[in-house]
Amino acid sequence: MYGPQIDPANIRDQDLDEAAYQGERMLAWLDTAQEELDKIVGTGEAADGQVRATVDPNGRVLDVAYGPRALRLGSHKLAEETLAAVGAACADAERQTHDLMREALPGYDPAAASAELERLLGDDWR
Structure with missing residues:
Protein backbone atom coordinates (compact mmCIF):
# COMPACT_ATOMS: atom_id res chain seq x y z
CA MET A 1 0.00 0.00 0.00
CA TYR A 2 1.07 3.58 -0.58
CA GLY A 3 2.43 5.38 2.43
CA PRO A 4 4.09 4.34 5.62
CA GLN A 5 2.90 1.45 7.72
CA ILE A 6 2.14 3.21 10.97
CA ASP A 7 1.48 1.37 14.21
CA PRO A 8 -1.41 3.30 15.80
CA ALA A 9 -0.16 2.32 19.25
CA ASN A 10 3.26 3.81 18.58
CA ILE A 11 2.92 6.89 16.36
CA ARG A 12 6.04 9.02 16.15
CA ASP A 13 6.40 12.64 15.02
CA GLN A 14 8.39 11.34 12.07
CA ASP A 15 5.43 9.15 11.03
CA LEU A 16 3.06 12.11 11.15
CA ASP A 17 5.47 14.29 9.16
CA GLU A 18 5.84 11.60 6.49
CA ALA A 19 2.07 11.08 6.27
CA ALA A 20 1.53 14.85 5.95
CA TYR A 21 4.20 15.09 3.24
CA GLN A 22 2.63 12.25 1.26
CA GLY A 23 -0.82 13.79 1.65
CA GLU A 24 0.45 17.14 0.36
CA ARG A 25 2.17 15.42 -2.52
CA MET A 26 -1.01 13.57 -3.46
CA LEU A 27 -3.09 16.77 -3.32
CA ALA A 28 -0.55 18.60 -5.48
CA TRP A 29 -0.64 15.76 -7.98
CA LEU A 30 -4.45 15.79 -8.04
CA ASP A 31 -4.43 19.51 -8.84
CA THR A 32 -2.15 19.02 -11.83
CA ALA A 33 -3.40 15.62 -12.92
CA GLN A 34 -7.10 16.39 -13.23
CA GLU A 35 -6.63 17.40 -16.85
CA GLU A 36 -4.78 14.14 -17.58
CA LEU A 37 -7.43 12.11 -15.76
CA ASP A 38 -10.21 13.83 -17.70
CA LYS A 39 -8.57 12.76 -20.99
CA ILE A 40 -8.79 9.06 -20.14
CA ARG A 52 -17.18 -1.73 -29.25
CA ALA A 53 -17.66 0.56 -26.28
CA THR A 54 -15.92 3.62 -24.86
CA VAL A 55 -16.27 5.03 -21.34
CA ASP A 56 -14.93 8.02 -19.43
CA PRO A 57 -12.78 7.67 -16.27
CA ASN A 58 -15.94 7.41 -14.14
CA GLY A 59 -17.30 4.50 -16.17
CA ARG A 60 -19.92 6.61 -17.94
CA VAL A 61 -20.63 5.15 -21.38
CA LEU A 62 -19.58 7.56 -24.13
CA ASP A 63 -20.30 5.38 -27.13
CA VAL A 64 -21.37 1.89 -28.17
CA ALA A 65 -20.86 0.84 -31.77
CA TYR A 66 -21.90 -2.31 -33.56
CA GLY A 67 -20.29 -3.97 -36.55
CA PRO A 68 -22.31 -5.18 -39.51
CA ARG A 69 -22.59 -8.75 -38.18
CA ALA A 70 -23.60 -7.78 -34.62
CA LEU A 71 -27.33 -8.04 -35.26
CA ARG A 72 -26.91 -11.69 -36.20
CA LEU A 73 -26.23 -12.42 -32.53
CA GLY A 74 -29.86 -12.09 -31.44
CA SER A 75 -31.14 -9.64 -28.86
CA HIS A 76 -30.12 -11.50 -25.68
CA LYS A 77 -26.63 -12.34 -26.91
CA LEU A 78 -26.17 -8.79 -28.23
CA ALA A 79 -27.12 -7.42 -24.81
CA GLU A 80 -24.60 -9.75 -23.12
CA GLU A 81 -21.86 -8.76 -25.55
CA THR A 82 -22.66 -5.07 -25.09
CA LEU A 83 -22.27 -5.44 -21.33
CA ALA A 84 -19.01 -7.33 -21.87
CA ALA A 85 -17.65 -4.54 -24.10
CA VAL A 86 -18.65 -1.88 -21.57
CA GLY A 87 -17.05 -3.91 -18.77
CA ALA A 88 -13.82 -4.23 -20.76
CA ALA A 89 -13.86 -0.47 -21.43
CA CYS A 90 -14.32 0.24 -17.71
CA ALA A 91 -11.41 -2.05 -16.87
CA ASP A 92 -9.27 -0.24 -19.46
CA ALA A 93 -10.16 3.18 -18.00
CA GLU A 94 -9.37 1.93 -14.49
CA ARG A 95 -6.02 0.54 -15.67
CA GLN A 96 -5.13 3.87 -17.28
CA THR A 97 -6.08 5.75 -14.10
CA HIS A 98 -3.97 3.41 -11.96
CA ASP A 99 -1.03 3.78 -14.36
CA LEU A 100 -1.20 7.57 -13.98
CA MET A 101 -1.37 7.28 -10.21
CA ARG A 102 1.56 4.85 -10.03
CA GLU A 103 3.61 7.16 -12.25
CA ALA A 104 2.93 10.17 -10.03
CA LEU A 105 3.07 8.37 -6.68
CA PRO A 106 5.85 5.79 -6.67
CA GLY A 107 5.01 2.88 -4.42
CA TYR A 108 1.25 3.38 -4.76
CA ASP A 109 -0.58 0.08 -5.20
CA PRO A 110 -4.26 0.62 -6.14
CA ALA A 111 -5.24 -2.97 -5.31
CA ALA A 112 -3.65 -2.78 -1.86
CA ALA A 113 -5.21 0.64 -1.23
CA SER A 114 -8.64 -0.68 -2.19
CA ALA A 115 -8.22 -3.75 0.02
CA GLU A 116 -7.14 -1.57 2.94
CA LEU A 117 -10.14 0.72 2.45
CA GLU A 118 -12.47 -2.27 2.41
CA ARG A 119 -10.80 -3.63 5.54
CA LEU A 120 -11.16 -0.31 7.35
CA LEU A 121 -14.76 0.29 6.30
CA GLY A 122 -15.93 -3.30 6.59
CA ASP A 123 -19.00 -4.56 4.79
CA ASP A 124 -21.11 -1.58 5.85
CA TRP A 125 -19.85 0.74 3.10
CA ARG A 126 -21.38 -1.17 0.19
Whole structure:
Protein backbone atom coordinates (compact mmCIF):
# COMPACT_ATOMS: atom_id res chain seq x y z
CA MET A 1 0.00 0.00 0.00
CA TYR A 2 1.07 3.58 -0.58
CA GLY A 3 2.43 5.38 2.43
CA PRO A 4 4.09 4.34 5.62
CA GLN A 5 2.90 1.45 7.72
CA ILE A 6 2.14 3.21 10.97
CA ASP A 7 1.48 1.37 14.21
CA PRO A 8 -1.41 3.30 15.80
CA ALA A 9 -0.16 2.32 19.25
CA ASN A 10 3.26 3.81 18.58
CA ILE A 11 2.92 6.89 16.36
CA ARG A 12 6.04 9.02 16.15
CA ASP A 13 6.40 12.64 15.02
CA GLN A 14 8.39 11.34 12.07
CA ASP A 15 5.43 9.15 11.03
CA LEU A 16 3.06 12.11 11.15
CA ASP A 17 5.47 14.29 9.16
CA GLU A 18 5.84 11.60 6.49
CA ALA A 19 2.07 11.08 6.27
CA ALA A 20 1.53 14.85 5.95
CA TYR A 21 4.20 15.09 3.24
CA GLN A 22 2.63 12.25 1.26
CA GLY A 23 -0.82 13.79 1.65
CA GLU A 24 0.45 17.14 0.36
CA ARG A 25 2.17 15.42 -2.52
CA MET A 26 -1.01 13.57 -3.46
CA LEU A 27 -3.09 16.77 -3.32
CA ALA A 28 -0.55 18.60 -5.48
CA TRP A 29 -0.64 15.76 -7.98
CA LEU A 30 -4.45 15.79 -8.04
CA ASP A 31 -4.43 19.51 -8.84
CA THR A 32 -2.15 19.02 -11.83
CA ALA A 33 -3.40 15.62 -12.92
CA GLN A 34 -7.10 16.39 -13.23
CA GLU A 35 -6.63 17.40 -16.85
CA GLU A 36 -4.78 14.14 -17.58
CA LEU A 37 -7.43 12.11 -15.76
CA ASP A 38 -10.21 13.83 -17.70
CA LYS A 39 -8.57 12.76 -20.99
CA ILE A 40 -8.79 9.06 -20.14
CA VAL A 41 -11.08 7.09 -22.43
CA GLY A 42 -11.43 3.38 -21.84
CA THR A 43 -12.15 1.14 -24.80
CA GLY A 44 -13.46 -2.39 -24.90
CA GLU A 45 -14.59 -4.92 -27.48
CA ALA A 46 -16.65 -8.09 -27.51
CA ALA A 47 -18.12 -10.52 -30.02
CA ASP A 48 -14.90 -10.65 -32.05
CA GLY A 49 -14.86 -6.86 -32.43
CA GLN A 50 -18.49 -6.58 -33.52
CA VAL A 51 -19.36 -4.67 -30.33
CA ARG A 52 -17.18 -1.73 -29.25
CA ALA A 53 -17.66 0.56 -26.28
CA THR A 54 -15.92 3.62 -24.86
CA VAL A 55 -16.27 5.03 -21.34
CA ASP A 56 -14.93 8.02 -19.43
CA PRO A 57 -12.78 7.67 -16.27
CA ASN A 58 -15.94 7.41 -14.14
CA GLY A 59 -17.30 4.50 -16.17
CA ARG A 60 -19.92 6.61 -17.94
CA VAL A 61 -20.63 5.15 -21.38
CA LEU A 62 -19.58 7.56 -24.13
CA ASP A 63 -20.30 5.38 -27.13
CA VAL A 64 -21.37 1.89 -28.17
CA ALA A 65 -20.86 0.84 -31.77
CA TYR A 66 -21.90 -2.31 -33.56
CA GLY A 67 -20.29 -3.97 -36.55
CA PRO A 68 -22.31 -5.18 -39.51
CA ARG A 69 -22.59 -8.75 -38.18
CA ALA A 70 -23.60 -7.78 -34.62
CA LEU A 71 -27.33 -8.04 -35.26
CA ARG A 72 -26.91 -11.69 -36.20
CA LEU A 73 -26.23 -12.42 -32.53
CA GLY A 74 -29.86 -12.09 -31.44
CA SER A 75 -31.14 -9.64 -28.86
CA HIS A 76 -30.12 -11.50 -25.68
CA LYS A 77 -26.63 -12.34 -26.91
CA LEU A 78 -26.17 -8.79 -28.23
CA ALA A 79 -27.12 -7.42 -24.81
CA GLU A 80 -24.60 -9.75 -23.12
CA GLU A 81 -21.86 -8.76 -25.55
CA THR A 82 -22.66 -5.07 -25.09
CA LEU A 83 -22.27 -5.44 -21.33
CA ALA A 84 -19.01 -7.33 -21.87
CA ALA A 85 -17.65 -4.54 -24.10
CA VAL A 86 -18.65 -1.88 -21.57
CA GLY A 87 -17.05 -3.91 -18.77
CA ALA A 88 -13.82 -4.23 -20.76
CA ALA A 89 -13.86 -0.47 -21.43
CA CYS A 90 -14.32 0.24 -17.71
CA ALA A 91 -11.41 -2.05 -16.87
CA ASP A 92 -9.27 -0.24 -19.46
CA ALA A 93 -10.16 3.18 -18.00
CA GLU A 94 -9.37 1.93 -14.49
CA ARG A 95 -6.02 0.54 -15.67
CA GLN A 96 -5.13 3.87 -17.28
CA THR A 97 -6.08 5.75 -14.10
CA HIS A 98 -3.97 3.41 -11.96
CA ASP A 99 -1.03 3.78 -14.36
CA LEU A 100 -1.20 7.57 -13.98
CA MET A 101 -1.37 7.28 -10.21
CA ARG A 102 1.56 4.85 -10.03
CA GLU A 103 3.61 7.16 -12.25
CA ALA A 104 2.93 10.17 -10.03
CA LEU A 105 3.07 8.37 -6.68
CA PRO A 106 5.85 5.79 -6.67
CA GLY A 107 5.01 2.88 -4.42
CA TYR A 108 1.25 3.38 -4.76
CA ASP A 109 -0.58 0.08 -5.20
CA PRO A 110 -4.26 0.62 -6.14
CA ALA A 111 -5.24 -2.97 -5.31
CA ALA A 112 -3.65 -2.78 -1.86
CA ALA A 113 -5.21 0.64 -1.23
CA SER A 114 -8.64 -0.68 -2.19
CA ALA A 115 -8.22 -3.75 0.02
CA GLU A 116 -7.14 -1.57 2.94
CA LEU A 117 -10.14 0.72 2.45
CA GLU A 118 -12.47 -2.27 2.41
CA ARG A 119 -10.80 -3.63 5.54
CA LEU A 120 -11.16 -0.31 7.35
CA LEU A 121 -14.76 0.29 6.30
CA GLY A 122 -15.93 -3.30 6.59
CA ASP A 123 -19.00 -4.56 4.79
CA ASP A 124 -21.11 -1.58 5.85
CA TRP A 125 -19.85 0.74 3.10
CA ARG A 126 -21.38 -1.17 0.19
